[in-house]
Amino acid sequence: xIIQLKPDATPHDLQRIEETxxxxxxxxxxxxxxxxxxxxxxxxxxxxLRQIGHLPGIADVFRVTDNFKxxxxxxRIEETCIDLGDGVRIGAGHFALMxxxxxxxxxxxxxxxxxxxxxxxxxxMRGGVYKPRSSPYSFRGLGLEGLKMWHAQARPAGIKIITxxxxxxxxxxxxPYVDIFQVGARNAQNFNLLDALGEVDxxxxxxxxxxxxxxxxxxxxxxxxSGGNERILLCxxxxxxxxxxxxxxxxxxxxxxxxxxxxLPVIADPSHGVGLRRYVPQVALASVMAGADxxxxxxxxxxxxxxxxxxxxxxxxxxGLLYRKLALARQTLRQMDAWH
Ligand code: PEP
Ligand code: MN
Numbered sequence: 001x002i003i004q005l006k007p008d009a010t011p012h013d014l015q016r017i018e019e020t021x022x023x024x025x026x027x028x029x030x031x032x033x034x035x036x037x038x039x040x041x042x043x044x045x046x047x048x049l050r051q052i053g054h055l056p057g058i059a060d061v062f063r064v065t066d067n068f069k070x071x072x073x074x075x076r077i078e079e080t081c082i083d084l085g086d087g088v089r090i091g092a093g094h095f096a097l098m099x100x101x102x103x104x105x106x107x108x109x110x111x112x113x114x115x116x117x118x119x120x121x122x123x124x125m126r127g128g129v130y131k132p133r134s135s136p137y138s139f140r141g142l143g144l145e146g147l148k149m150w151h152a153q154a155r156p157a158g159i160k161i162i163t164x165x166x167x168x169x170x171x172x173x174x175x176p177y178v179d180i181f182q183v184g185a186r187n188a189q190n191f192n193l194l195d196a197l198g199e200v201d202x203x204x205x206x207x208x209x210x211x212x213x214x215x216x217x218x219x220x221x222x223x224x225x226s227g228g229n230e231r232i233l234l235c236x237x238x239x240x241x242x243x244x245x246x247x248x249x250x251x252x253x254x255x256x257x258x259x260x261x262x263x264l265p266v267i268a269d270p271s272h273g274v275g276l277r278r279y280v281p282q283v284a285l286a287s288v289m290a291g292a293d294x295x296x297x298x299x300x301x302x303x304x305x306x307x308x309x310x311x312x313x314x315x316x317x318x319x320g321l322l323y324r325k326l327a328l329a330r331q332t333l334r335q336m337d338a339w340h
Contacts, residue, residue, distance in 0.1 A: 001047075
């Protein structure tokens, strides 16, 4: 159950609601986000919502039986829009492309990428400065200095920054330079990190775990929301299966299912999703058709020279062609959506 509290609900009101729930055998957890106050009710016993709904301090009561509640579409019908400012919005009809290298490598690489994004009207640049690598001997990122260098170029160009945070201790130093914190697949169930990002008032893009279920992704998102941060993007980036013909199995089903189960925007990552450059366009186009609110993609002037994930990275020409195809796909989808 989700109880939306009135902004002026008093501690006494809260206590009375909690006591009433407890009498019915329900536990409750207060949640304060950057926008609203809630009380999440947890219990199995039958309860007549009318016995709760009339209590002072309550704006609305919703029955949500899923394990994930605040991120569920069962109580919030309208889609969430993540507003990054300066006219950059994601979700609720606003489609967003995020593109950039796997890793931030150099000033020159950042400059080249920004020029490519500007040419194509893309407002959000991706790039890792803290890289989770399978091998400790691989390139692990330029760290905070790299992020500052990137920010110094991106800010004057009006480009927003999405980058991965790996540990709670990194958040504070990264905060001034980041527009969206990315939680990587390997950290999708790092609950300490999720708790910490709940306390941050900046959007978080949460990737699905390498072997994570859809429900686990939604429950991880619930950590962030119940921790106080409503600004979450869900990201399908492929899961591990027995198949060896590609790196990961992009779960197109997940895009459609997440859109239905949650009010949060759903972002597709076709680069990690398939892991091989020549299939990225097909997967990208398919995710638009499945209803994704945006895409995050790896691009590089010369993928062969990329410090990481070159095999799944598009060069600027390939990416440019794909952006045009994506625009056409979205136009077609809008036309189809108008059919009844
Ligand atoms: C990345 O975005 O470069 C990345 C490491 O992604 P993932 O966590 O999905 O593997
Ligand atoms: Mn990568």
